[in-house]
Amino acid sequence: MLDLNNPEIQFAIQAVRMASILVKTIQAEMVSPAIAKQDRSPVTVADFAAQALVGHLLEAHFPEDPVIGEEDSAILRSDPPTLERVTHFIRSFVPQTDPEAVCRWIDHGSVDSAPRYWTLDPIDGTKGFLRGDQYAVALALVHNGVVQMGVLGCPNLTLQGMEGLLTVAARGQGAWILPIDGPAYPKPIRVSPQHDPAQARLLRSFEAKHTNVSKIDLFAEALGAQALPVRMDSQAKYTILAAGEGEIYLRLLSESQPDYHEKIWDQAAGAIIVEEAGGRVTDLDGKPLDFNQGRTLSRNRGICATNGVLHEEALHALQAIHA
Numbered sequence: 001m002l003d004l005n006n007p008e009i010q011f012a013i014q015a016v017r018m019a020s021i022l023v024k025t026i027q028a029e030m031v032s033p034a035i036a037k038q039d040r041s042p043v044t045v046a047d048f049a050a051q052a053l054v055g056h057l058l059e060a061h062f063p064e065d066p067v068i069g070e071e072d073s074a075i076l077r078s079d080p081p082t083l084e085r086v087t088h089f090i091r092s093f094v095p096q097t098d099p100e101a102v103c104r105w106i107d108h109g110s111v112d113s114a115p116r117y118w119t120l121d122p123i124d125g126t127k128g129f130l131r132g133d134q135y136a137v138a139l140a141l142v143h144n145g146v147v148q149m150g151v152l153g154c155p156n157l158t159l160q161g162m163e164g165l166l167t168v169a170a171r172g173q174g175a176w177i178l179p180i181d182g183p184a185y186p187k188p189i190r191v192s193p194q195h196d197p198a199q200a201r202l203l204r205s206f207e208a209k210h211t212n213v214s215k216i217d218l219f220a221e222a223l224g225a226q227a228l229p230v231r232m233d234s235q236a237k238y239t240i241l242a243a244g245e246g247e248i249y250l251r252l253l254s255e256s257q258p259d260y261h262e263k264i265w266d267q268a269a270g271a272i273i274v275e276e277a278g279g280r281v282t283d284l285d286g287k288p289l290d291f292n293q294g295r296t297l298s299r300n301r302g303i304c305a306t307n308g309v310l311h312e313e314a315l316h317a318l319q320a321i322h323a
Contacts, residue, residue: 002173002186007061009170012139012151013178015057016166018093019050019137020153020180023123024164026089027132027155046129047071048086048106050122050137055105056094058118066109068295069120070265073103112294116143119291121265125234128206132156134236140268145292146171150269154236155180159243160187167239167273175242175277191279191307192244197317200310202229203237203249215252215323222317223248238270241305242277248314251303252284252323261296262303274305281305284323286315 003009023046051071058067076083083099090097111117118141125135137153149170157165162179168186169175176186194200202220220229230237230246240246253260271281271289282288283300290299302323306314 002168002170002176004186006170008141008149009168011057011061012141012149013166013168015054016137016139016151016153017180018057019053019122019139020155020164020166022046022053022089022093023050023129023135023137024155025092027129044123044126044129045082045085045089047122047126048073048076048082048102049089051120052086052090052102052105053093054118054120054122054139055108056090056101058108059105062118064109065116065118066111066114067118067120068111068113068264069106069122070263071106071122072110073106076106077103113292116141118142119265119268121235121263121269124266125236128233133206134233136235136239138235138265138269140265140272142264142268142291145290147268147272147291150272152235152239152269152273153180154234154239157236157239159239159245160189165239167242169242169273169276171272171276173276175273177239177243189243189277191242191274191277192247193309194247194307195309197224197310197313198226200225200247201227201245203241203246204229204231205237206231206233215321216250218321219250219252219314219317219323222320223313235266235270238273238305241279241307242273244307247307247310249303249305250284250314250318250323253302261298262300263296264291264294267297267303271305278308279306280308280311282311282315284315284318 026046121138129135140150152167155164164180178186284302
């Protein structure tokens with residue numbers, strides 16, 4: 001059972017719920033033009049606002065815990081109009097907010113690693129967010145290199161009769177879903193029992209920046225998968241996998257970025273959710289994900305997440321295509 005009296009679990013659920021409501025509000029008001037960061041990935045007012053809100057909550061509840069997040073305040077400090085817009089939205093939750101506080105919260109405990117830390121992707125799947133499709137607010141707690149708990153907020157995802165939901169997992173306590181917009185008792189979720197590779201549904205992204213689309217096609221052929229894929233942005237795919245609505249999710253290395261290493265905030269929350277739902281998550285070589293190497297999974301290559309029973313067959317198919 002999920003221990004709802006645990007302070008870290010209480011905090012993570014509340015933080016992701018509030019951040020999800022915040023970004024959905026910003027999305028509804030259509031005030032999310034993209035800004036280009038140095039790596040050219042889009043970032044919106046909602047990204048900064050969500051990270052600032054979580055940083056504020058951490059400062060209040062776990063002030064000694066740093067957060068390793070996707071954003072930092074440098075770009076905002078050089079763009080006063082955007083900083084003011086972020087501040088405006090944070091004031092709906094923290095009325096006395098000023099721009100300097102917003103920057104401080106975004107950079108809360110800014111470090112590259114620590115024995116205990118939270119890792120946050122304020123909006124995973126920003127392009128999906130901008131299109132009005134799927135995205136996720138992802139928060140996880142890591143202790144001594146092991147993910148202890150994770151929460152995904154998926155405001156646009158519908159599952160088991162819930163429109164907009166949180167997925168929660170804690171080490172040894174299973175994986176659960178509950179609605180974003182109000183208190184309700186969590187419902188347990190489990191991965192699919194599907195063991196026939198031909199019936200395996202691959203969870204595939206709309207975006208192809210960090211993966212190799214052609215090799216995913218080759219992988220499906222090597223595995224013998226015939227089922228239609230499920231296409232979706234963001235770590236919402238981890239929720240779908242954990243809930244038994246798909247069987248395999250891959251992050252293959254892109255030919256344009258062969259040395260790319262996954263960011264910890266892109267995988268931590270989703271990985272523990274799948275594992276606690278009975279699935280398995282490794283890199284493409286079958287190695288456990290190592291969250292003890294700073295901001296990236298520098299000792300891992302890509303991601304292979306499955307319902308568990310198909311994992312070894314998935315790894316064999318990856319070897320067959322030299323992924």
